[in-house]
Amino acid sequence: MNSTPTNLIDFLVNQANGVKGLADLNLPSVPPQYTQPLQARLDPTKIVPQESIPIIDFSNWDDPDVQDSIFDAATKWGFFQVVNHEIPFKVVDDLKAAVHSFFELPAEEKKCLKENSPPEVVRLATSFSPHAESVLEWKDYLQLVYASEEKIRAYWPAICRDQALEYMKHAEALIRKLLKVLLKKLNVKELDKEREQTLMGAMILAFNYYPACPDPEVVAGVGPHSDISSITVLLQDDIGGLYVRGSDGDSWIYVPPVEGALVINIGDVLQIMSNGRYKSIEHRVVANRSKTRISLPIFVNPPPDTVIGPLSEVLENGDEPKYKQVLYSDYFKYFFSKPHDGKKTIEFAMI
Ligand SMILES: O=C(O)CCC(=O)C(=O)O
Numbered sequence: 001m002n003s004t005p006t007n008l009i010d011f012l013v014n015q016a017n018g019v020k021g022l023a024d025l026n027l028p029s030v031p032p033q034y035t036q037p038l039q040a041r042l043d044p045t046k047i048v049p050q051e052s053i054p055i056i057d058f059s060n061w062d063d064p065d066v067q068d069s070i071f072d073a074a075t076k077w078g079f080f081q082v083v084n085h086e087i088p089f090k091v092v093d094d095l096k097a098a099v100h101s102f103f104e105l106p107a108e109e110k111k112c113l114k115e116n117s118p119p120e121v122v123r124l125a126t127s128f129s130p131h132a133e134s135v136l137e138w139k140d141y142l143q144l145v146y147a148s149e150e151k152i153r154a155y156w157p158a159i160c161r162d163q164a165l166e167y168m169k170h171a172e173a174l175i176r177k178l179l180k181v182l183l184k185k186l187n188v189k190e191l192d193k194e195r196e197q198t199l200m201g202a203m204i205l206a207f208n209y210y211p212a213c214p215d216p217e218v219v220a221g222v223g224p225h226s227d228i229s230s231i232t233v234l235l236q237d238d239i240g241g242l243y244v245r246g247s248d249g250d251s252w253i254y255v256p257p258v259e260g261a262l263v264i265n266i267g268d269v270l271q272i273m274s275n276g277r278y279k280s281i282e283h284r285v286v287a288n289r290s291k292t293r294i295s296l297p298i299f300v301n302p303p304p305d306t307v308i309g310p311l312s313e314v315l316e317n318g319d320e321p322k323y324k325q326v327l328y329s330d331y332f333k334y335f336f337s338k339p340h341d342g343k344k345t346i347e348f349a350m351i
């Protein structure tokens with residue numbers, strides 16, 4: 001029978017097998033390094049099946065009623081799904097297929113990619129921050145930074161490059177529209193080039209891969225966290241596993257896969273810039289016993305050298321700033337320096 005590799009971190013990280021390589025060993029149960037303490041596991045009694053996040057038809061996105069529903073969703077839930085977003089089905093399906101092909105590559109090829117990729121363009125990793133975590137997460141991920149076309153051509157893996165690039169080109173238009181609506185509702189009249197650069201100047205397309213897991217109840221696919229983006233645009237497949245924190249701060253709401261939909265969530269940057277009007281809500285992912293799941297978030301981020309803080313427009317009516325000005329690269333480093341820990345990252349920017 002197969003057994004857990006003696007040097008697990010070496011197997012997962014240095015040899016680039018990832019948790020996919022571990023799952024392929026068909027172990028009867030997960031190694032203790034993946035076993036979450038009881039209090040960190042999702043308590044099924046905390047799931048409220050009668051609640052769900054809004055689904056918004058984006059076809060008439062500049063209709064005031066649609067914009068109101070986006071604003072309501074961003075303030076109340078911090079999460080919503082959009083349908084009719086104009087990214088063609090074929091582009092989405094081709095991308096999903098390419099993501100599976102990427103993770104099916106042999107570990108030697110992934111190791112070669114890891115060793116030859118500049119981390120500011122391509123990063124292949126497992127768990128979240130394995131060197132900062134005492135318990136590992138049941139996930140591998142590839143981050144593709146939406147850099148210059150030249151860098152993309154040089155470094156994004158050929159097996160998924162064209163599909164990922166095509167998807168990003170379409171998604172960019174949707175992202176601009178979403179940010180326009182969200183900012184307009186904060187009294188920002190125009191998404192000028194400078195504001196656009198701050199909010200979406202550094203986008204990352206991530207491929208998350210959660211292999212089928214023999215003990216889904218004891219592992220975290222992704223532990224509770226909020227994203228550190230301005231917004232995140234997430235494409236999930238039809239397996240399911242995403243839960244978001246209910247408004248009572250204690251319950252969890254399931255986010256069902258909806259055919260053709262994208263999940264949108266507010267990240268910490270927009271919570272900070274809106275001085276708390278928009279909420280970046282905690283979420284988590286549960287692994288599946290029999291099926292591999294993929295999800296593909298676009299983290300719409302400020303460039304690392306950007307200073308973020310509450311917008312002058314939201315403070316104009318006399319609101320006290322709740323957050324200080326912080327350098328985004330500092331915020332980013334802080335996020336990755338510790339395990340996922342709910343909403344704690346934003347304390348870094350609190351006054
Ligand atoms: O897999 C998902 O549905 C969400 C993943 C996630 O929260 C993240 O990558 O930040």
Ligand SMILES: [Fe+2]
Nearest residue numbers: 225226227283
């Ligand atoms: Fe997330």
